[in-house]
Every structure is written in structure tokens, then in C-alpha cells.
Amino acid sequence: MSLEALRETAEQLTRLAGGVLRSRFSQTRTIEFKGASPTNLVTDADHAAEQVVLAALRDRFPEHGVLAEESGAKGGAGYRWILDPLDGTTNYAHAVPYFCVSLAVEGPWAGETRVLAGAVFDPMRDELFSAARGQGSSLNGAPIAVSSAPSLSRALLCTGFPYDVQVDPEAPLGLFNRLVRQAQGMRRMGSAALDLAWLACGRFDGFFEFGLKPWDVAAGALLVEEAGGSIACVDGSTWASDLGDIVAAGAGVFPSLSRECREFVARLGYQPRRFGA
Numbered sequence: 001m002s003l004e005a006l007r008e009t010a011e012q013l014t015r016l017a018g019g020v021l022r023s024r025f026s027q028t029r030t031i032e033f034k035g036a037s038p039t040n041l042v043t044d045a046d047h048a049a050e051q052v053v054l055a056a057l058r059d060r061f062p063e064h065g066v067l068a069e070e071s072g073a074k075g076g077a078g079y080r081w082i083l084d085p086l087d088g089t090t091n092y093a094h095a096v097p098y099f100c101v102s103l104a105v106e107g108p109w110a111g112e113t114r115v116l117a118g119a120v121f122d123p124m125r126d127e128l129f130s131a132a133r134g135q136g137s138s139l140n141g142a143p144i145a146v147s148s149a150p151s152l153s154r155a156l157l158c159t160g161f162p163y164d165v166q167v168d169p170e171a172p173l174g175l176f177n178r179l180v181r182q183a184q185g186m187r188r189m190g191s192a193a194l195d196l197a198w199l200a201c202g203r204f205d206g207f208f209e210f211g212l213k214p215w216d217v218a219a220g221a222l223l224v225e226e227a228g229g230s231i232a233c234v235d236g237s238t239w240a241s242d243l244g245d246i247v248a249a250g251a252g253v254f255p256s257l258s259r260e261c262r263e264f265v266a267r268l269g270y271q272p273r274r275f276g277a
Contacts, residue, residue: 001079001107001238003032003116003117003132003133003134003135003237004132004135005065006105006107006116006117006132007117007118007119007130007131007132007135008250009060009061009105009115009119009241010103010104010105010116010118010119010130010219011130011194011215011237012056013052013053013056013057013103013119014053014100014101014102014103014119014120014121014128015121015128016053016056017049017050017052017101017103017121018049018054018100018121018122018123018267019123020045020049020052020102020230021045021049021092021099021101021123022123022124023083024044024048024259025045025092025095025097025124025140026095028094029043029044029045029092029200030043031043031093034079039186042070042089043086043089043092043093045086045092046069046070046085046086046089047070047085048067049085049086049101050068050069050070050071050083050190053068053085053101053103054066054068054071054083056229057081057090060070061076061079061081061171062107063076063077063078063079064076064077064078064079064080064081064105065079065080065081066080066081066082066083066214067081067082067083067215067269068079068082068083068084068085069083069084069085069213069215071086072073078105078107078108079105079106079116079196080084080105080106080107081103081104081105081120082102082103082104082105082106082115082214082215082218082219082241083102083103083215084101084102084213084215084216085101086099086100086101086112087099087100087101087102087191087192087193087194087215087216088100088190088191088193088194090190091190091191095134096190097124097187097192098124098191098194099124099190099191099194100117100120100121100122100123100191100193100194100197101120101121101123102118102119102120102193102215102216102218102220103118103119103219104117104118104119104218104219104222105117105118106218106241106242108273109133114133115133115218115219115221115222115241116132116133117131117132117222118130118131118132118218118219118220118222118223118274119131119132119224120193120194120196120197120218120219120220122194122197126140127139127140127197128140129144129197129200129201129223130147130223131200131219131222131223131225131226131227132226133222133226134226135226136226136227137200137201137222137223137224137226137227138234139201144200144201144202144227145200145201145202145225145227145228146200146201146202146205146224146227146228146229146249146250146251146254147157147202147203147204147205147250147253148202148250148252148254149205149206149252150248150252150255151177151252151256152182152183152206152253152256152260152264153182153183153184153255154184154204154252155183155184155204155205155206156183156184156185156186156187156203156204157179157180157183157185157186157187157196157204157206157207157208157257158187158188158189158191158195158198158199158204158206158207159172159176159186159187159188159207159208159209160178160185160188160190160191160192160202160209161173161176161188161209161210162209162210162212163211164211169224171265171268171270172208172209172210172211174264174268175208175210175234175260175261175265178260178264179208179257179260182260183206183269187204189233192207192209192216192217192220193216193217193219193220194220195207195209195220196217196219196220196221196223196224196248197220197223198228199220199223199224199248199249199250200220200224200226200227200229201227202250203226205249205250205252205253206247206248206249206250206253206254206257207224207246207247207248207249208234208248208257208261209232209244209245209246210244210247210273211244211245212245212246213244213275214241214242214244214275216244217241217244218241221241221246221248224248228250228251229248229249229250229251229254230248230249230250230251230254230258231246231247231248232247232258233245233246233263233272234246234247234261234264234265234272235262235265235266235270235271235272236258236261236262237272238271241270241271241275242274242275243274243275244272244273244275245265245270245272265268
């Protein structure tokens with residue numbers, strides 16, 4: 001299967017789901033909580049957007065696997081689609097227009113399983129970010145690149161906090177406190193997939209976050225890599241889609257940002273968390 005076809009599918013289906021989110025944005029929301037967490041929300045729009053994408057994937061690629069945030073995993077051969085139908089649910093529930101749909105596909109690449117293509121769609125700004133491995137990243141069809149910020153002191157960083165930050169704050173708040181005093185500025189926007197897309201197009205200069213899931217980061221990480229940036233685990237190890245404690249930036253910022261992350265987590269004795277472990 002061609003990378004172009006996979007990328008085009010990701011673009012089409014994120015737009016399809018984004019239309020669902022946009023049409024429901026001004027309506028009354030049905031909000032539920034996942035488990036006992038008061039910060040981990042799901043809305044009727046999450047479910048509706050997910051179902052339209054899953055139906056389309058079943059129709060086009062019935063043999064492919066799927067990992068979706070709300071409905072979990074379905075096995076398949078060769079390829080696996082990774083879907084977040086609404087990344088930024090808390091923003092959406094509060095009518096804050098910063099959220100997106102994220103869809104990526106993993107498959108065989110040079111003897112490994114890698115993210116091959118993906119898209120992140122912001123329906124409120126009509127901005128479609130997409131990438132395919134080895135083919136670059138784009139925003140609404142135009143090529144994009146990470147910023148040329150030369151240093152951490154000149155960088156606008158972005159981060160987020162995991163859902164368990166209230167009970168386990170040491171790592172995320174400690175690293176935030178360390179970096180906010182070194183960077184030019186810091187933002188906490190509430191959608192990791194869209195944060196990474198904004199990093200890929202140069203709006204942010206660096207990103208770090210703990211506790212992400214594959215659907216939060218699979219498409220965004222590919223966008224960053226294909227836009228010329230780097231991504232790793234916070235301890236400096238090689239990133240994979242099931243490792244959710246990450247740091248990413250362009251060439252001028254990544255060495256110092258990743259070093260600060262490595263030194264901080266080493267002192268904590270912190271080990272990156274693997275999804276499903």
C-alpha cells in the first residue's frame with residue numbers, strides 16, 4: 001500500500017471527524033468521566049467522531065488493526081490505525097476552541113513497525129496538518145518546517161499535564177518549574193497532538209510532556225520528524241509510539257531541552273512509562 005494512499009486516507013478521515021466536532025461545538029454536551037478521575041472527560045462528540053472514522057476504516061481496510069481512544073484495540077494484519085477522535089476534550093467541553101482529530105497508521109518500514117503516515121486536523125481553524133514518512137510535513141498542502149530558534153533561552157515551549165498530576169505531581173510540575181525559568185516563554189494549551197502540529201510548523205520551539213498515549217502522539221510525532229525536528233523520551237532513549245513521556249524540538253533547541261529533561265528525570269530516578277504495561 002502506498003504512503004500517498006495512507007496519507008490521503010488520514011487526511012480525509014480527520015476532516016470527516018472534524019466536521020462532526022465542529023457541528024456539535026455550540027450544542028449542549030453530554031459529559032462523562034473515565035474511571036474515578038475528575039479530569040479525564042469524554043463527551044458525546046468524542047464517541048460520534050470516533051464512530052464515523054471507525055466505520056470508514058472498516059469499509060476501506062477491513063483487514064487493518066485499530067487502536068482508538070474510546071473503543072480500544074482491534075487486531076489486524078500488517079497495518080494499525082491509531083485514532084484520537086477528539087484530542088483536547090476538556091477544552092471542547094468548556095467551549096475552548098483548541099482541539100483536534102488525530103489519526104496515524106503504523107506498518108512495516110525497513111524491517112520495523114513505524115508510523116508511516118498521519119494527519120492532525122483542527123476543525124475550528126480549518127487547518128489540516130499531514131505527513132508521510134520520507135515525504136515531509138504539510139499544512140493545508142503547503143510544506144512546513146520546525147522553527148530555527150537557536151537556543152532554549154529563545155524558545156517558546158509548550159507542555160501539558162497528565163491526568164494523574166493531582167496525585168503524582170513531582171515529575172511534571174518539577175520539570176515545568178525547571179524549564180519555565182530557562183525558556184523565553186511557556187504555554188499549556190490542552191491538546192498534545194495539536195501542540196506537536198504547531199511545533200512542526202514553527203509556532204512552538206519545543207515540547208515536553210509526561211503520560212501521553214499512542215493516540216495523543218503518533219501523528220504529531222511524525223509531523224515533527226518530517227518537518228525536520230527531533231523527538232525522544234524524556235530520559236534520552238529512542239521514542240516509540242507506546243512510550244508517552246516525550247521531548248521534541250527543532251535542531252537549535254533540542255540538545256539543551258533534551259539534556260535538561262534527562263538530567264531532571266535521572267535525579268528523580270524516573271522511568272518512562274510504556275503504554276499497556
